Amino acid sequence: MQRLSATACWPVFNNEGMRMLEGSLQRSSPSPLMDKAGLAAAQLALSIAPHAQRIWIAAGPGNNGGDGLAAACHLHQWGKSVIVSLLGEPEALPADARSAWQRAKQTGIHITQHMPWNDLQSMTEEDLCIDALLGLGASRPLSQAMRSWIQAINNAQAHILALDIPTGLNPESGQLLGCVDAEPQAIHAEHTLTFIAAKPGMFMGHGRDLCGHIWLDTLAGPTHRPPTDTTPQACLNPRPSTLTKSHASHKGSHGDVVVIGGESMARRGMGMTGAAVLAATASLHAGAGRVMLHLLDDAPCTDIPSDVMRRDWSSLSLYTSSVVCGCGGGQAVIAVMPEVLQGSARLVLDADALNALAQDAHLQSLLQQRSANQPTVITPHPLEAARLLKTTSSDIQNNRLKAAQDLADWLHCTVVLKGSGTVIAAPGQTPRINTTGNGKLATGGTGDVLAGLMGARLAQGMSAFEAACSAVHQHGALADEWPEHTALTASRLASSLR
Numbered sequence: 001m002q003r004l005s006a007t008a009c010w011p012v013f014n015n016e017g018m019r020m021l022e023g024s025l026q027r028s029s030p031s032p033l034m035d036k037a038g039l040a041a042a043q044l045a046l047s048i049a050p051h052a053q054r055i056w057i058a059a060g061p062g063n064n065g066g067d068g069l070a071a072a073c074h075l076h077q078w079g080k081s082v083i084v085s086l087l088g089e090p091e092a093l094p095a096d097a098r099s100a101w102q103r104a105k106q107t108g109i110h111i112t113q114h115m116p117w118n119d120l121q122s123m124t125e126e127d128l129c130i131d132a133l134l135g136l137g138a139s140r141p142l143s144q145a146m147r148s149w150i151q152a153i154n155n156a157q158a159h160i161l162a163l164d165i166p167t168g169l170n171p172e173s174g175q176l177l178g179c180v181d182a183e184p185q186a187i188h189a190e191h192t193l194t195f196i197a198a199k200p201g202m203f204m205g206h207g208r209d210l211c212g213h214i215w216l217d218t219l220a221g222p223t224h225r226p227p228t229d230t231t232p233q234a235c236l237n238p239r240p241s242t243l244t245k246s247h248a249s250h251k252g253s254h255g256d257v258v259v260i261g262g263e264s265m266a267r268r269g270m271g272m273t274g275a276a277v278l279a280a281t282a283s284l285h286a287g288a289g290r291v292m293l294h295l296l297d298d299a300p301c302t303d304i305p306s307d308v309m310r311r312d313w314s315s316l317s318l319y320t321s322s323v324v325c326g327c328g329g330g331q332a333v334i335a336v337m338p339e340v341l342q343g344s345a346r347l348v349l350d351a352d353a354l355n356a357l358a359q360d361a362h363l364q365s366l367l368q369q370r371s372a373n374q375p376t377v378i379t380p381h382p383l384e385a386a387r388l389l390k391t392t393s394s395d396i397q398n399n400r401l402k403a404a405q406d407l408a409d410w411l412h413c414t415v416v417l418k419g420s421g422t423v424i425a426a427p428g429q430t431p432r433i434n435t436t437g438n439g440k441l442a443t444g445g446t447g448d449v450l451a452g453l454m455g456a457r458l459a460q461g462m463s464a465f466e467a468a469c470s471a472v473h474q475h476g477a478l479a480d481e482w483p484e485h486t487a488l489t490a491s492r493l494a495s496s497l498r
């Protein structure tokens, strides 16, 4: 068993991949995998709550419930006071779970089919609830009974350990399963012990709030080799190696970034120069050799850092620069898009450049025609991705990995689909799910900072995919390390980059 950290490139599998891994593992295992899962769960339970007087295991109607029943036997044998509640009929349990139920009964564990209200009320912070209600088989909105058991676990004054995934969380998307005629409910776990491999939904959307500390037990023996025909759906985005600047370098060694954006107030009554200035400031602090700013409409602007150079259109050299285009671009950006798409040596398209792209098939084809030595990244948030793919943002959120990959394959570029669990996809690459960042980033302008940072990484010689992975990780990590009593604003974020 190991704790998942943000430092390694862990593979994640969708339900279909998980079932294939499970089948291959079970065939090579002399005992049911559930026995191993139950033992691992019991061991982790003891280390999370070593002084627990009571352990309540809420077991569901499938094999996830079986994991809970198998753990109950060990914990009971180790002298813990274990209460098991089964939400379902014992006769209807699948075979392995039914054997675990029989063993638990034979061991003398009291198993009820209702919630142990009295025990729940007297639980203390040292006690433990184990969520073994639903795992990979969660397939429909939660019933009223499931919902009230979830509420009882969340309200108990005890540690919460979820087995495989927190009940109520869609393991593939990270969205909530939903409830019949009611607000969605899900377990808020302090720890999640996941089996065989990690699931994508744990790192996207609500998964990041619900899983707590994530532990993985592969349930594999030392000689087991995973089947070669099962490829991961994605990998977690590892921490990038630190960039160093050699002593012999000069400003030309670190590349030029050109930021194009910032529609003027005069055009539509919305001054958007701040977004472009933020991107330029981010490029500068991230170590680009020189940063040039072209404000659309020649918008007046006073708060430009003195080390950012303002340029008019005719004096830009797109052919030798890393161009960041679209931040605060409004409608003014539409006119420059063909030249930007054809001429920029390296390119990050953000915000209004993406809205322009969504509306114009000619621009889409110019993007597709950019050659392999003109690295390109697009950085849509879910609504921008929905406009590009002509769908809704909830459809994007329900299928984040697929949406990012579809965009990458269609537009022949690297795609950064932003949000909780940012996805980075590129043609021919296994997508990455980023695990840094938090809700502090949900404030205006942080996306502009990300685009500027990515521009700097391209200017410093990284490939599009590398630049995207590195920038997204660093951007999120800064938010994770943000001092507790200081508000995270986009301008502070830009100035904190290194």
Ligand SMILES: NC(=O)C1=CN([C@@H]2O[C@H](COP(=O)(O)OP(=O)(O)OC[C@H]3O[C@@H](n4cnc5c(N)ncnc54)[C@H](O)[C@@H]3O)[C@@H](O)[C@H]2O)[C@@H](O)CC1
Binding pocket: 022, 026, 033, 034, 037, 060, 061, 062, 063, 064, 065, 067, 094, 133, 134, 135, 136, 137, 138, 139, 140, 141, 142, 143, 146, 163, 164, 165, 195
């Ligand atoms: N089969 C195996 O080899 C292993 C399975 N394992 C465990 O088994 C789990 C998967 O087991 P299952 O496929 O039985 O699936 P689950 O145990 O997750 O759930 C399936 C059961 O829940 C019911 N259900 C689904 N959605 C519901 C809802 N919204 N409200 C109420 N009931 C609902 C289904 O009708 C079915 O009875 C994994 O997540 C893991 O915990 C582990 O023991 C590892 C080995």
Ligand SMILES: Nc1ncnc2c1ncn2[C@@H]1O[C@H](COP(=O)(O)OP(=O)(O)O)[C@@H](O)[C@H]1O
Binding pocket: 351, 381, 418, 419, 420, 421, 422, 436, 437, 438, 439, 440, 441, 442, 443, 444, 445, 446, 447, 448, 449, 450, 475
């Ligand atoms: N809840 C969250 N958890 C993690 N990252 C987030 C969250 N909300 C926003 N972000 C990040 O903040 C940035 C916001 O970008 P964007 O939506 O383009 O905003 P803006 O246009 O205001 O700059 C993205 O990098 C996104 O991934």
Ligand SMILES: [K+]
Binding pocket: 064, 131, 132, 133, 134, 135, 162, 163, 164, 165, 166, 167
């Ligand atoms: K569970």
